[in-house]
Amino acid sequence: MLRYTVQRLLLGGLPLLFLIATITFLLMRATPGGPWDGGRPLPAATIENLDRRAGLQAPLPAQYGRFLLGLIQGDLGASLTRPGQSVAGLVRARAGASALLAGLALAIAVPAGLALGAAAARRPGGRLDRLSLLLGVLGSAIPAFVLAIGAILLFSLWLDLLPPGGWGRPQHLILPTLVLAILPGAILTRLTRTVVADALSAGYVRTAAAKGLSPRLVLVRHVLPNVAPAPLMLLGVLVADLAAGAFLVEYVFGIPGLGRLFVDAVFQRDYGVIMGVALFFAALVIVTTLAADLLHAALDPRVRRRLTEPQPSSSRPSC
Amino acid sequence: MTRPIARPAFVLALLVALVTILAAACAADDAPQRLTLNIKVDPASLDPAHAVGTEAVSVQRQLFRGLVRFDAALSIIPDVALDVPSHENGGLSDNGRIYTFAIRDGARWSDGRPVTANDFVFALRRVLDPGEASEQAAAFHAIAGAAAYNTALLDDDGEPRSRPQAELDALRDAVAITALDANRLQITLTQPNPAFLQVLTLTAAFPVRADVIQAHGPAWTRPGALVGNGPFTLSAWERDVRIVLSAVDDWWGGDVGVDSLEFRMTPDDNAAYAAYLAGELDVVEVPTALVPDVLANEVLAGQLTRTTDLTTVTFVFNTQRAPFNDPDVRRAFAAALDRATFVNAINGGIGQAAQGWLPPGLPGAELPANPVTFDPDLARTLLAQAGYDGPAFPSVELAFANVGASPLQAEFAQEQFRRHLGVDVALTGLDPSAYGPRLFSGDFDIGLFFWTADFPHPENWLPDLFTSDGPFNFGGWSNAAFDAAVAAARSANDPDARLSAWRDAHAILMADGPLAVLLHRERVRLVSPRVKNLILTPLDGQAAGDNFLFQTTRTDKLVAAR
Numbered sequence: 001m002l003r004y005t006v007q008r009l010l011l012g013g014l015p016l017l018f019l020i021a022t023i024t025f026l027l028m029r030a031t032p033g034g035p036w037d038g039g040r041p042l043p044a045a046t047i048e049n050l051d052r053r054a055g056l057q058a059p060l061p062a063q064y065g066r067f068l069l070g071l072i073q074g075d076l077g078a079s080l081t082r083p084g085q086s087v088a089g090l091v092r093a094r095a096g097a098s099a100l101l102a103g104l105a106l107a108i109a110v111p112a113g114l115a116l117g118a119a120a121a122r123r124p125g126g127r128l129d130r131l132s133l134l135l136g137v138l139g140s141a142i143p144a145f146v147l148a149i150g151a152i153l154l155f156s157l158w159l160d161l162l163p164p165g166g167w168g169r170p171q172h173l174i175l176p177t178l179v180l181a182i183l184p185g186a187i188l189t190r191l192t193r194t195v196v197a198d199a200l201s202a203g204y205v206r207t208a209a210a211k212g213l214s215p216r217l218v219l220v221r222h223v224l225p226n227v228a229p230a231p232l233m234l235l236g237v238l239v240a241d242l243a244a245g246a247f248l249v250e251y252v253f254g255i256p257g258l259g260r261l262f263v264d265a266v267f268q269r270d271y272g273v274i275m276g277v278a279l280f281f282a283a284l285v286i287v288t289t290l291a292a293d294l295l296h297a298a299l300d301p302r303v304r305r306r307l308t309e310p311q312p313s314s315s316r317p318s319c
Numbered sequence: 320m321t322r323p324i325a326r327p328a329f330v331l332a333l334l335v336a337l338v339t340i341l342a343a344a345c346a347a348d349d350a351p352q353r354l355t356l357n358i359k360v361d362p363a364s365l366d367p368a369h370a371v372g373t374e375a376v377s378v379q380r381q382l383f384r385g386l387v388r389f390d391a392a393l394s395i396i397p398d399v400a401l402d403v404p405s406h407e408n409g410g411l412s413d414n415g416r417i418y419t420f421a422i423r424d425g426a427r428w429s430d431g432r433p434v435t436a437n438d439f440v441f442a443l444r445r446v447l448d449p450g451e452a453s454e455q456a457a458a459f460h461a462i463a464g465a466a467a468y469n470t471a472l473l474d475d476d477g478e479p480r481s482r483p484q485a486e487l488d489a490l491r492d493a494v495a496i497t498a499l500d501a502n503r504l505q506i507t508l509t510q511p512n513p514a515f516l517q518v519l520t521l522t523a524a525f526p527v528r529a530d531v532i533q534a535h536g537p538a539w540t541r542p543g544a545l546v547g548n549g550p551f552t553l554s555a556w557e558r559d560v561r562i563v564l565s566a567v568d569d570w571w572g573g574d575v576g577v578d579s580l581e582f583r584m585t586p587d588d589n590a591a592y593a594a595y596l597a598g599e600l601d602v603v604e605v606p607t608a609l610v611p612d613v614l615a616n617e618v619l620a621g622q623l624t625r626t627t628d629l630t631t632v633t634f635v636f637n638t639q640r641a642p643f644n645d646p647d648v649r650r651a652f653a654a655a656l657d658r659a660t661f662v663n664a665i666n667g668g669i670g671q672a673a674q675g676w677l678p679p680g681l682p683g684a685e686l687p688a689n690p691v692t693f694d695p696d697l698a699r700t701l702l703a704q705a706g707y708d709g710p711a712f713p714s715v716e717l718a719f720a721n722v723g724a725s726p727l728q729a730e731f732a733q734e735q736f737r738r739h740l741g742v743d744v745a746l747t748g749l750d751p752s753a754y755g756p757r758l759f760s761g762d763f764d765i766g767l768f769f770w771t772a773d774f775p776h777p778e779n780w781l782p783d784l785f786t787s788d789g790p791f792n793f794g795g796w797s798n799a800a801f802d803a804a805v806a807a808a809r810s811a812n813d814p815d816a817r818l819s820a821w822r823d824a825h826a827i828l829m830a831d832g833p834l835a836v837l838l839h840r841e842r843v844r845l846v847s848p849r850v851k852n853l854i855l856t857p858l859d860g861q862a863a864g865d866n867f868l869f870q871t872t873r874t875d876k877l878v879a880a881r
Contacts, residue, residue: 031753032749032752032753032756032757033750033751033752033753033754033755033756034752034756035752036454037751037752037753037754037755037756037759038750038751038752038755039371039372039751040371041755041758041759041790041791042454042457043457043790044477044790045456045457045466045469045470045473045477046452046453046454046456046457048470048472048473048477048479049449049450049452049456049469049470049472049473050452050454052449052452052472052479053450053451053452057479081363082363082364083363083364083366083369083537084364084366084536084537084538084540085537090558093558094558094559149589149590152590152593153593156593156597157593157596157597160597163594163597163599164590164593164594164597164599165585165587165590165593165594166560166583166585166594166599167557167560167561168557168560168561251586251587252587252590253590254559254560254583254584254585254586254587254590255559256557256558256559256560257559260559260586261559264360267750267751267752268752269752
């Protein structure tokens with residue numbers, strides 16, 4: 001298992017990161033405008049001084065080479081639009097808020113989605129099933145932005161229960177976490193409902209019921225372990241979804257996270273920060289996908305065998 | 320299944336119950352005597368040399384004080400300087416080039432040391448240091464030796480070149496900013512410049528401490544390290560969340576009205592508005608779309624304040640190519656804009672329809688002899704005179720930065736040109752960083768931009784933007800009479816002659832120039848009744864009243880505005 005993990009990170013993860021870094025570099029530089037173009041117009045001499053300080057006057061291949069050299073040494077360079085701040089420092093300072101939000105959102109979405117989905121599948125067409133359908137449709141259809149504004153209107157302005165935004169006190173976490181949890185929760189609910197409903201009509205369930213187990217025990221002991229891999233495999237996708245949702249939610253609620261940092265950097269053409277956040281998210285998705293696969297293997301002996309045993313030459317680790 | 324789908328009310332009740340429990344679990348507490356304002360975004364830097372953006376300016380004005388500043392009527396008054404140099408008090412030489420400032424006794428840094436002339440010498444030379452690459456450096460090129468030092472690492476073609484450190488040091492020492500002694504500062508200009516005292520109000524002219532910057536490097540603007548000479552000190556800087564400043568005890572400039580200031584960074588206007596209604600912000604800018612609601616609400620309408628900014632929103636024409644190389648075509652387009660309708664019907668009555676480029680309140684801004692007005696008949700006549708018939712007009716593009724009010728303004732102009740001239744203009748919205756280079760390179764037919772005063776003087780509004788060799792002459796317009804009027808204004812010694820020359824320049828610009836002005840911006844804010852003595856000026860940065868916040872007070876224990 002360890003060997004598989006190392007192999008996949010070295011042969012799959014690293015080259016992929018390198019590819020993403022290169023594509024990001026090229027895309028950034030192909031985009032019109034630079035870091036000094038978004039604000040007030042600056043005289044040419046000032047721009048030349050700024051370019052020189054930032055090393056942007058060098059030919060593009062030289063800049064790319066210097067960037068790679070830094071990357072290998074773990075140095076992402078300095079922010080262009082925030083003098084005196086390093087990219088790594090900016091990402092580190094913002095990652096905490098995003099991780100806290102995403103972690104809380106997942107902590108709500110995963111158990112809630114699994115429980116609601118499983119419960120809904122037990123009685124198709126029942127009250128819970130219809131509720132799960134409603135939540136699933138609304139949760140996937142309404143953009144996080146609209147949910148966020150709606151939540152502020154309801155809980156802050158009309159009911160006066162929670163602050164409309166901000167950061168630093170526990171109650172600041174409640175609304176953004178709920179808004180962020182809705183999409184992954186909705187996806188998980190619908191997925192769990194489908195796979196559980198499928199499993200309930202399988203032969204082994206009938207056997208378990210026939211030997212006298214209660215419906216609850218059948219669900220917990222036989223059905224859930226069998227269907228668990230499906231939602232698990234989704235984890236990588238959910239993390240990517242959470243990152244995308246965070247861009248808007250962090251903006252509306254004024255949360256100091258990576259999403260907001262990234263959006264600002266893109267508009268300001270802060271090349272170093274764009275690269276730093278892009279690589280951070282890429283690494284996160286690579287690691288989460290790997291973790292999901294490893295969990296899957298832990299749950300399913302067939303998968304474990306396939307991953308650990310020597311494989312035919314055709315199968316390459318992939319991300 | 321005959322029963323209806325689970326009622327939304329049920330779901331809602333569940334959520335409300337959950338949130339109530341969570342909210343009750345964490346009780347809120349408020350610090351008294353803290354004024355909370357929104358600056359929307361995290362300042363890129365609190366280093367005066369790199370104060371770009373109105374949000375950074377608002378914070379810096381609390382942390383540092385310069386030689387001179389504006390009073391509420393926008394006249395220059397002394398700040399760290401004992402008085403404003405003039406011919407009468409001998410602070411300004413007869414030739415108008417040498418300024419001598421006496422530093423006020425008792426002006427102190429937050430660590431107790433006296434503010435000296437050397438602090439200003441260090442700060443201004445640092446802004447001009449080509450290696451520092453200050454965004455504001457060019458504003459100080461009027462000082463003798465400044466331009467040579469600031470551009471020392473560029474050759475004549477703007478290409479980088481290296482220089483030995485000794486040579487750079489010599490150029491730095493040649494910049495004509497000198498400390499005559501600890502309390503006297505002398506600055507010599509290349510030529511007389513009546514706007515120079517206003518330039519000294521810019522944040523980049525604030526003094527900084529050489530020893531502090533040397534000790535901490537780029538981290539010198541962090542809480543604990545930063546030493547300023549303003550009414551507040553930096554207590555906390557939570558990136559993208561808030562900056563907290565604490566009042567200086569026994570501040571040398573006078574009594575400070577509140578114990579602390581909090582600058583929030585809530586980027587979304589609607590969220591900030593909600594925060595104001597919830598009593599979390601003391602002042603907020605009202606989103607344009609919500610102005611009618613606010614006006615209709617008796618309580619909120621009473622908290623409303625409106626200030627006209629020294630800002631002009633304008634369309635600029637590319638005079639380097641057809642069809643806008645023809646002044647008649649430019650005049651036709653300028654006459655086809657019904658500005659009053661835009662302000663009243665589309666902008667909810669916010670803003671002031673522009674009749675000239677210079678905003679009212681600027682010296683020399685009295686209406687030009689030929690104010691631009693909406694006249695569709697004249698517009699059509701002018702277009703015909705130029706040899707164009709509406710539908711046969713060449714296809715032209717209107718480019719704009721796709722942020723804020725710009726898209727609305729561009730769409731309005733498109734509709735006006737179609738209706739009154741029969742000309743179809745294509746719209747191209749770009750993000751600001753992509754739009755800037757298009758303007759600079761002259762890659763547009765019509766562009767939309769706005770200009771905000773750095774200081775209230777025609778010097779800040781006319782030369783850079785419209786003289787033939789102006790660095791921001793986007794439209795490539797060149798008019799010898801205008802250039803001559805600007806040169807006359809800059810060199811005239813007599814104040815009346817100067818003003819009259821600026822007025823001439825403005826009149827020529829409006830008659831022949833590359834622009835169709837739209838409006839002067841107005842800011843609509845709500846101010847909590849808890850706040851007293853908030854003094855708003857047209858030169859405020861992102862935070863309302865930031866020029867006088869040390870005088871502003873706040874009473875606690877008042878029911879939240881609602």
